[in-house]
Every structure is written in structure tokens, then in C-alpha cells.
Amino acid sequence: xxxxxxxxxxxxxxxxxxxxxxxxDSFGHISVRHPENxxxxxxxxxxxxxxxxxEDIITFEMDGTAVDAGERKPYLERYIHGAIFEARPEVQCVxxxxxxxxxxxxxTGWQLKPMxxxxxxxxxxxxxxxxxxxxxxxxxxxxxxxxxxxxxxxxGSGNVALMRGHGCAVAGAxxxxxxxxxxxxxxxxxxxxxxxxxxxxxxxxxxxxDGEIKAWEKILTPYSxxxxxxxxxxxxxxxxxxxxxx
Ligand code: MN
Numbered sequence: 380x381x382x383x384x385x386x387x388x389x390x391x392x393x394x395x396x397x398x399x400x401x402x403x404d405s406f407g408h409i410s411v412r413h414p415e416n417x418x419x420x421x422x423x424x425x426x427x428x429x430x431x432x433x434e435d436i437i438t439f440e441m442d443g444t445a446v447d448a449g450e451r452k453p454y455l456e457r458y459i460h461g462a463i464f465e466a467r468p469e470v471q472c473v474x475x476x477x478x479x480x481x482x483x484x485x486x487t488g489w490q491l492k493p494m495x496x497x498x499x500x501x502x503x504x505x506x507x508x509x510x511x512x513x514x515x516x517x518x519x520x521x522x523x524x525x526x527x528x529x530x531x532x533x534x535g536s537g538n539v540a541l542m543r544g545h546g547c548a549v550a551g552a553x554x555x556x557x558x559x560x561x562x563x564x565x566x567x568x569x570x571x572x573x574x575x576x577x578x579x580x581x582x583x584x585x586x587x588x589d590g591e592i593k594a595w596e597k598i599l600t601p602y603s604x605x606x607x608x609x610x611x612x613x614x615x616x617x618x619x620x621x622x623x624x625x
Contacts, residue, residue, distance in 0.1 A: 382414050383421075386554075387436045388620070390421055393554045395615040396608075397474065398429035402561050407476040407546065410460040411554055413438060420464050420473075424451035441465045442524055455522050459548055462527025463534065470550040472557035475521075477546035480568040485541040489575075491568060493587045497603075498567030499595035500560045501539050508533035509543040519545045539564060558611070559604040 380388070390411050397403040405427040413419035423435045437453060438446040441461045445453050460473045484491040484507070491505040508530045510519055519542075521527050530548060534540040538550045538560060549564065551557025578584035587595075601622070612619040 392617040394428040394431040396611040399615040458527035474549040485543040
């Protein structure tokens, strides 16, 4: 199997895991930078993540132009991926999701912050991008590079940005780290909402300290995500292929 074929298999596994863990439903997507050409990325044709096969993966230029789509129809929001890869050379994987647990944080102004120790991987303060600020009344979809690049301004050097009334964008150094982050983002959002309700009774709500977040960032390594990845592969009925390829 070639390097590109291996990455495509890993990307299919990423899609299946995100579907199985209910981060993506019929919508949302995960991409990876092309292993042989850093100016291109790999992303499925427009299809529900749980159904995606290797044959669905299309190669794109950074500006969203499909290189080899043929009759396959691309996702409308592929610009999220190209804009992040374009601005952040160290990013190798991008996930765009509509995970329901995140939506309330994007519309209420209540700050999503790490609360559980593993949740430190989402970053200290998760910013919210509001498409209306620059683009006015739209259908909220990121359908061109101008919108994608504006989202990236909000993402900055972080790895998570919420999208008001829509979902989120998650970046990572490889597919496994990025999937890990997207799943922990959902876990942390649900825990935070639960704790917020209890805090109304106790008057207490303590997030991770800056020092605790920094300490946890040091152990965001394969040691942290490989155990989870192997488990998630089994749950998604996909083979576990050992160490990450990218
Ligand atoms: Mn979307």
C-alpha cells in the first residue's frame, strides 16, 4: 500500500470513528493534508461520514479546486479545510462538525473552557467565530475562501474555534490527535453544561488552571491518544493499524 493509500485508509477510519462517537452525524467532515504535496489536501466527496469508503476521497488544491473529482460532488464547506491548511503549515488534519453539545456556547456568550483534565487539549479559551460580523445574513455555510480565511483569523494559533449557530472547526497535528481533540471537545462541553447546573446550587465552578492546562499539553502525545484510537477503531469496526502515519 502506498503512503497516499495508507493516509486515505486512516482518513476513512477517522470518518467512521467520528460518526460512531456521534461527533458527526449525516454532515460534517474530516480532511488531511496530502502526504506528498503540502499544497493539497484529501477530503471525501459529499457523503455522510459513516458511509465513506476510500473511493470517496478527493484531492483538493488549497483554494478548494478539486483535482480528481470526476463525477463525485464535493462538500460545499471544503473551504474551511483549505483556509486552515493554507494559514497553518503545521496543521495536518482539520475537522468541521455540527456537534450539538457545542451550539449553546456559540450563541449565549458562555465561555467554553477546559474543565476535565483531558479537555485541556481544546485550549485555554475557545473563541467563537460569527459569520454575521463580516458577511451579514447568510445561510451560515462557509462556501468560499473569503469566509474560510475570516474563520481562520478567529482560530488564530489555537486548535478549536466555535462557529456561532453552526458548529466548530478543529485542527490537529495528525488525524488521531485531531479526532481525539474533537471527541474531548464534545465531552468537555457536556460536562461543563452539567456542572453549570449544579453550580447554581453550590455557587462553585472551577475550571482547569493555566498551569494545569500547560502541564497536560506536555502529555498530549501518542501515549494519550493511541489507547483511545485503538478502542475507537474497534467500536467503529475498523482495523487498528498501529502507529499513526501522519
Ligand atoms: Mn457546516
